[in-house]
Amino acid sequence: MIQNASARVVRDFSGRWRVIVDPYEAGYRGFHGNPWPFGFFRDAEPRPGLAEYDFDRSELLEVPGDWNSQDPRLLYYEGTLWYQTRFRLEEQPGVRRFVHFGAANYHAMVWLDGKPLGEHEGGFTPFAFELPGAGTAGEHVLTVKVDNTRRREAVPTVSTDWWNYGGLTREVSLLEVPETFVREYTVGLDRPGRVRAQLVLDGPRLRQMVQLRIPQAGLEVSGETDDDGRLELVAEAQLERWTPAQPRRYRVEITSETDTIAETVGFRTVRALGTRILLNDEPIFLRGVSLHEESPFGPGRAWSEEHARTLLGWAVELGCNFVRLAHYPHNETMVRVAEELGLLVWAEIPVYWNIAWDHAPTLDCAKAQLGEMIARDRNRCAVILWSLSNEAPATEARQAFLSELAGHARVLDPTRLLTSALFARLDEDAETMVIDDPVGEHLDVMGCNEYLGWYYREPEEMDRIRWSSPYEKPLIMSELGAGAVAGRHGDESTPFTEEHQAHVYRKQIGMLRRIPFLAGLSPWILKDFRSPRRVLPGTQDGWNRKGLVSDRGLRKRAFGVLREWYQELAGQE
Numbered sequence: 001m002i003q004n005a006s007a008r009v010v011r012d013f014s015g016r017w018r019v020i021v022d023p024y025e026a027g028y029r030g031f032h033g034n035p036w037p038f039g040f041f042r043d044a045e046p047r048p049g050l051a052e053y054d055f056d057r058s059e060l061l062e063v064p065g066d067w068n069s070q071d072p073r074l075l076y077y078e079g080t081l082w083y084q085t086r087f088r089l090e091e092q093p094g095v096r097r098f099v100h101f102g103a104a105n106y107h108a109m110v111w112l113d114g115k116p117l118g119e120h121e122g123g124f125t126p127f128a129f130e131l132p133g134a135g136t137a138g139e140h141v142l143t144v145k146v147d148n149t150r151r152r153e154a155v156p157t158v159s160t161d162w163w164n165y166g167g168l169t170r171e172v173s174l175l176e177v178p179e180t181f182v183r184e185y186t187v188g189l190d191r192p193g194r195v196r197a198q199l200v201l202d203g204p205r206l207r208q209m210v211q212l213r214i215p216q217a218g219l220e221v222s223g224e225t226d227d228d229g230r231l232e233l234v235a236e237a238q239l240e241r242w243t244p245a246q247p248r249r250y251r252v253e254i255t256s257e258t259d260t261i262a263e264t265v266g267f268r269t270v271r272a273l274g275t276r277i278l279l280n281d282e283p284i285f286l287r288g289v290s291l292h293e294e295s296p297f298g299p300g301r302a303w304s305e306e307h308a309r310t311l312l313g314w315a316v317e318l319g320c321n322f323v324r325l326a327h328y329p330h331n332e333t334m335v336r337v338a339e340e341l342g343l344l345v346w347a348e349i350p351v352y353w354n355i356a357w358d359h360a361p362t363l364d365c366a367k368a369q370l371g372e373m374i375a376r377d378r379n380r381c382a383v384i385l386w387s388l389s390n391e392a393p394a395t396e397a398r399q400a401f402l403s404e405l406a407g408h409a410r411v412l413d414p415t416r417l418l419t420s421a422l423f424a425r426l427d428e429d430a431e432t433m434v435i436d437d438p439v440g441e442h443l444d445v446m447g448c449n450e451y452l453g454w455y456y457r458e459p460e461e462m463d464r465i466r467w468s469s470p471y472e473k474p475l476i477m478s479e480l481g482a483g484a485v486a487g488r489h490g491d492e493s494t495p496f497t498e499e500h501q502a503h504v505y506r507k508q509i510g511m512l513r514r515i516p517f518l519a520g521l522s523p524w525i526l527k528d529f530r531s532p533r534r535v536l537p538g539t540q541d542g543w544n545r546k547g548l549v550s551d552r553g554l555r556k557r558a559f560g561v562l563r564e565w566y567q568e569l570a571g572q573e
């Protein structure tokens with residue numbers, strides 16, 4: 001991982017790339033399925049003049065961008081697609097160069113001039129490969145094979161309730177760094193009034209003097225890295241702490257003898273105490289909403305700053321101080337804009353529904369995605385919760401898997417809260433919802449997805465429903481809601497009308513007010529989103545309609561119902 005990669009970009013490969021759709025992987029596998037020498041990445045011909053592909057005369061697709069929403073022929077396409085772009089490099093002594101990907105869904109293999117640079121599994125986290133010899137001057141060809149085939153042992157697995165958008169879904173760029181550079185760093189408060197920073201250098205000169213500066217706070221502290229290029233710095237500092245109401249951030253500069261890196265960071269503390277979440281030692285109630293990383297107007301992965309500002313602007317309009325970015329790490333811009341707007345963040349890896357819990361490579365893959373998510377966003381003060389899973393069935397194998405994952409997360413980042421979106425069960429009295437999923441013991445905060453009034457029970461029954469849990473921990477109702485077609489009206493009992501959705505929200509809010517250990521919520525969901533599971537003609541047509549905003553940006557009645565409650569809550573702060 002290269003920290004704060006966007007500060008190292010010298011070339012942005014955004015634009016139209018040549019592509020080849022390759023469902024049979026002819027560009028990679030020979031007749032018997034093994035990689036063969038005449039692959040599309042090689043520019044090699046079985047015999048002179050007999051190349052059976054030609055990127056330069058092939059179709060073009062935008063990068064960043066999923067392929068499904070760019071071409072109706074690719075809407076349902078799952079499989080391999082090849083990307084190729086050409087670029088020129090100038091001689092640049094004393095630098096190292098990396099090609100960096102914000103993400104590629106799902107499995108990517110990368111070649112430079114026909115030579116393999118590396119491969120990456122996981123559709124929602126960044127990766128980078130160093131160019132050998134800093135990338136010699138001259139013309140170069142970058143070829144990327146992306147395969148979004150769903151597989152049982154993958155993370156996520158074969159069944160989800162979102163569109164499996166494939167491709168180079170986020171920015172691709174060329175990074176340049178000094179021979180020895182600050183590869184990773186963490187900076188934050190380890191207690192009120194004290195800044196702690198850890199960093200590691202990468203390169204031939206690992207022992208260096210390094211200085212940390214926060215000019216606006218008059219903080220300067222320095223030290224020497226050890227033989228492994230590692231250094232920890234601690235300093236007392238009077239900093240205004242980041243809060244949703246005052247999302248104050250500071251410019252932080254780290255300067256070594258060979259490198260300088262800077263970014264804007266907020267400082268806050270977060271912990272759980274009993275059934276409360278404390279931000280800067282003050283109890284906070286999380287007024288949230290869940291969202292998918294889908295562009296605000298129409299289908300397709302969201303990737304740009306404009307997408308983020310539109311989606312998160314709707315959350316702010318709703319009265320939120322919190323967003324659940326579901327069910328996978330969203331792009332870095334989304335998280336940075338949330339931080340700027342004063343929105344706390346629940347970030348999650350796609351351990352979703354019933355993955356292959358007892359398959360060791362699946363655990364390794366989940367751990368890798370968790371590690372990449374934490375490494376990328378470790379300096380984002382807006383992120384307060386790492387979510388390990390969503391609606392995972394309570395089995396032995398799952399328990400072992402998630403406890404291992406929780407242990408891994410605590411080692412990687414002991415400063416944030418761990419959570420998961422769990423199920424509750426109805427008690428014998430049929431009026432008490434109980435959250436006692438055994439994985440709760442590994443969590444700091446319980447998340448719970450419930451669809452009372454939609455998938456089960458009548459909305460009115462929520463007037464009598466109580467909630468309990470043996471865990472003395474804060475609860476975030478991570479999903480609740482109902483479907484509605486924007487502009488469809490009728491009586492409160494008719495599903496998919498705006499009136500019914502609003503009615504379910506009113507009943508939910510009535511019930512939620514009575515849960516003593518509720519510390520927040522993130523209703524499902526901010527905006528209607530594409531899902532191949534949603535096929536009801538004239539109503540869903542490939543869209544999950546639980547949005548408070550339609551796929552055309554129309555606010556549904558329930559949007560107002562929730563905003564009204566959030567305004568009331570904000571008024572009580």
Ligand code: GCU
Nearest residue numbers: 161390391449479524544546
């Ligand atoms: C589940 C799941 C979501 C899904 C939602 C729904 O709880 O976590 O991914 O979209 O329910 O059914 O709409």
